[in-house]
Amino acid sequence: MIAHAIFFYTFSIIAVVSAIMVTASKNTVHSVFFLILDFISISCLFIMIGAEFLGMIMLIVYVGAVAVLFLFVVMMLNVAQQKNQWFAGQSTSKHIPVGLIISTLIFFEIIIVIGGWKYKPEIFDINNSLANTSVSNTHSLGQILYTDYIHVFQISGMILLVAMIGAIVLTFRQRSGVKRQSYINQISRERAEGVEVLEVQSNKGVKIDD
Amino acid sequence: MEYLSIVFQEVYKILFLLVPVLVSVAMIVWLDRRVWAFVQKRQGPNVVGPFGLLQSLADALKYIFKEIIIPSSSNKVIFILAPIVTMTLALIAWAVIPFSATQVLADINVGILYLFAVSSLGVYGIIMGGWASNSKYPFLGAIRSAAQMVSYEVSIGVIIINVLLCVGSLNLNDIVIAQQNMWFVIPLFPMFVIFFISALAETNRPPFDLPEAEAELVAGYQTEYSGMMYAMFWLGEYANILLMCAMGAILFLGGWMSPIDVYPFTLVPGALWLILKILLLFILFALVKAIVPRYRYDQLMRLGWKVFLPLSLIWVVLTASYLFYFNLLPVN
DSSP: OHHHHHHHHHHHHHHHHHHHHHHHOSSHHHHHHHHHHHHHHHHHHHHHTTOHHHHHHHIIIIIIIIHHHHHHHHHHHHHHHHHOTHHHHOOSGGGHHHHHHHHHHHHHHHHHHHHHHHHOTHHHHHHHHHOOTTSOHHHHHHHHHTTTTHHHHHHHHHHHHHHHHHHHHHHOOOOSSOOOOOHHHHHTOOHHHHOOOOOOOTTTOOOOOO | OHHHHHHHHHHHHHHHHHHHHHHHHHHHHHHHHHHHHHHTTOOOSOSSSGGGTTHHHHHHHHHHHSOOOOOTTSOHHHHHHHHHHHHHHHHHGGGGOOSSSSOOSOOOTTHHHHHHHHHHHTHHHHHHHHHHTTSHHHHHHHHHHHHHHHHHHHHHHHHHHHHHHHHOOOOHHHHHHTTSSSOTTTTTHHHHHHHHHHHHHHTTOTTSOGGGOHHHHTTGGGTTOOHHHHHHHHHHHHHHHHHHHHHHHHHHSOTTSOSSOSHHHHHSOHHHHHHHHHHHHHHHHHHHHHHOOOOOHHHHHHIIIIIIHHHHHHHHHHHHHHHHHTTOOOOO
């Protein structure tokens, strides 16, 4: 039990400290690295409470894909920042009201959740009754997700698809004058179209490109 | 006291796994160079030791005694962390590889997801190294490899889903045992081919070695590295290649299972079969390096997103429908 406690506190302290460092560090790339550390320690916490599937999916999706894209954008932004004066002129003070509103909202949400857990424990008993310890956590997750919540699951997939198409439409621009390779044309070219054998008479030469 | 003995036992097991892995990484570098040379009608390293077997040892000694240069404008902490991250990630993944039904360091429920997660984290070593060098070629190499590895991970993930549909479990030993009657390479042969090519791209091997394309980017993300730090990148890269070969062997070639279940073959220990299968896949990797020219970057992206991803998705639908129609879906 003591080993469990030691691991729990190590991971949670790392998670909290790195979450603070995400907002506190000056260098944006460092922030993303701290965000990755945060994700990793949270997935370790997931594994510790026995939710190994969630922990691994967290690693694969957030650390392996989402954070890579974050890092990608932030690195590009740093390069743009050095070249572009637009970033220097932006004052940070006008973001404060928006940030305050969001953080108060999150604060009240947390208060409600913790309050409900403290004063109305029966709300959370409903969720606990679903957990079946005889099958592995991946199986029980699948059994709930693809039966009771199939519609919610499908709708969230549709929302993601719409968001993806929206992002593609917003950023897509048709460029003119770009030469594109057509693989079908290249492969289906016959020898007769590309090569012509000519008899060259001496001192006469041949005319090409006419 | 009780804790200490458990810790010592685990450390002993880990050493017993990691030391052979590290030695075989060194040997595999030699094998890679030999195969590459034989395809091109050269001899390859054949001077140090019998057949040049000790060449890697000599190289390692050379790297240890070389100076480690840290560029003054680099981000020092991340610059030093990058090879360490690469190396660590390449080694921790071996914890879940089963060498026989019982010889596995950590027989976890979600073994295949763990392998996939660790191999998808591998991109960080490269990105960190490329960014922290604060130089143009490493940065370009890092950006290239980030995009490349994220793209090919998607198709590898879908291929793994294909196998999992036939197994019904995420445990690596269950995956091996499910292939008792038929290796998955037979029913899922197109997926095996796509997995092999995606593994080449995932480990930045030729013909997809664009992050370190020497003709365009000097040495890509490794340009600023020297001495032991360069060697660690190198070892990590080869350990990753071995890991992808092991993954291919477990997913498609029956892992530690013997090819035919008859008397003389079953005497051979499972670990040996797994090693033989890994070697077979690795020799294929080395042959590809020798005979295929490098891809252009847009062709690489096109292959990943427009060819492999739709193909493997269609195959998922096919496999699922086949298993559902003939009532073969694994139930436990």
